[in-house]
Amino acid sequence: MSLSKQHELHTRRYGRNVGVGLLLVGVIAIVFGLTVVKVTRGDYETPATTTVQE
Amino acid sequence: MTDTSFNSQTGTYQTEATFGDYFALLKPRVMTLVVFTAFVGLLAAPTPVHPFIGFCAILFIAIGGGASGALNMWWDADIDAVMKRTQRRPIPAGKVTGDEAFAIGMALSAFSVVFLGLATNWFAAGLLAFTIFFYVVVYTMWLKRWTPQNIVIGGAAGAFPPMIGWAVATGGVSVESVLMFCLTFMWTPPHFWALALFMRKDYDNADVPMLTVTHGRRATRVHILVYTILLAILAVAAGFTSIGGPIYLSVAVVLNVLFLRGAWQIWRRDEDMSEADNFLTERKFFKLSLLYLFAHFGAILVEAGLDKLGWGLWA
Known part of the structure; x- marks a missing residue:
């Protein structure tokens, strides 16, 4: 048995909250996916440093 | 506690907005046109694009298009309330307030442009930003209530997506x-x-x-x-x-x-x-x-x- 009764707002806004939750998960997935693709393709590799020989 | 409140802007009783009401602000049917034409522009370009980046680019272009739809609904709420075709849109129906639509439109505009720039290139992102500006400011705020050529010139906004798709792949026009x-x-x-x-x-x-x-x-x-x-x-x-x-x-x-x-x-x-x-x-x-x-x-x-x-x- 729960300690406190759930406020009716939670049931009323259940669909909206689930939607926002899924959106946030989607954003995380996209940022993660883009990062993986960009890094594995070498988009963010720093140019090779050249050493000056004396 | 009740789930309805009076909306002084539209003179209607506002019912609790669902997730679908917020989604409807993005004009999903117009979005299908944007997604499809941008997709064609992307694939017709001679430069190949990584499938995941291509998917994200189309998604960001669609979000940008949706954001401009939300801003259009915010500005045109008075017109929408009068026209039979648009009376059931979230703002005139009293489900979403104009301020909410404005906030969603602005936030998604910034999100879509920045993410398109980061995922692909800044030329494509600039073109998306210009498209949103053109649809919201040039068409919605200026031309629509001023000239019968509103549809002719404003139509440019809907014509940009294939160009953005092409720019995603090639970085140009x-x-x-x-x-x-x-x-x-x-x-x-x-x-x-x-x-x-x-x-x-x-x-x-x-x-x-x-x-x-x-x-x-x-x-x-x-x-x-x-x-x-x-x-x-x-x-x-x-x-x-x-x-x-x-x-x-x-x-x-x-x-x-x-x-x-x-x-x-x-x-x-x-x-x-x-x-x-x-x-x-x-x-x-x-x-x-x-x-x-x-x-x-x-x-x-x-x-x-x-x-x-x-x-x-x-x-």
């Missing part, structure tokens, strides 16, 4: 992407004027200077015919360029003959004839216009696919 822009740009006026003919009283009541209101319904019928002729020339001519090919040309010839026939029939009819059959010809023309655009871009997509497989006959 070329003749092919401009041709795809022109196709949608020239298609928009006859498409919307046909709608204005059978949604008769809507634009009158809302006091929007549509061609039907300012120049009369006869002039609108003439304009539909003239623009359809110009569109047909452009659409068929595009078949001989690098985005065209035998499949595109066959589709273009068939659809443009049908479209010209529809425009000709609209031009020949008067108001009594149209009212007698409840604007059947105008409604058919409007439905055909939807197929027209999707089929043309579908054919461009097929031609691009054949080219990439080395089976292209034109290029």
Whole structure:
């Protein structure tokens, strides 16, 4: 048995909250996916440093 | 506690907005056109794009298009409340407030442009930002309530997505992407004027200077015919360029003959004839216009696919 009764707002806004939750998960997935693709393709590799020989 | 409250802006009782109401702010049906044409622009480009980056680019372009739709609903809430076609939109229906729509529109605009820039290139992102600006400021705020040419010039906003898709792949603009822009740009006026003919009283009541209101319904019928002729020339001519090919040309010839026939029939009819059959010809023309655009871009997509497989006959 729960300690406190759930406020009716939670049931009323259940669909909206689930939607926002899924959106946030989607954003995380996209940022993660883009990062993986960009890094594995070498988009963010720093140019090779050249050493000056004396 | 109640789930309704009085909205002093619209004079309606506001019910609790669902997730779907917020999604409806993004004009999902317009979004399908944006997604499809941007997708075609992306795939028709000669430079290959990583599938995941391509997917994200289309998603961000769709979000940008949706954001401009939300801003359009925020600004036009007064017009939407009067017009029968738009009365059930979230703001006039009292489900979402104008301030919420504005906040969602602005936030998603910034999100889509920044993420498109980070995922692809800043030229494509700039083009998306310009498209949002053009649709919201130039069309919605300025042209729509000011000139009967609102649809003609404002149509440019809906024509940019294939150019953005192309820019995602190539980082620039070329003749092919401009041709795809022109196709949608020239298609928009006859498409919307046909709608204005059978949604008769809507634009009158809302006091929007549509061609039907300012120049009369006869002039609108003439304009539909003239623009359809110009569109047909452009659409068929595009078949001989690098985005065209035998499949595109066959589709273009068939659809443009049908479209010209529809425009000709609209031009020949008067108001009594149209009212007698409840604007059947105008409604058919409007439905055909939807197929027209999707089929043309579908054919461009097929031609691009054949080219990439080395089976292209034109290029």
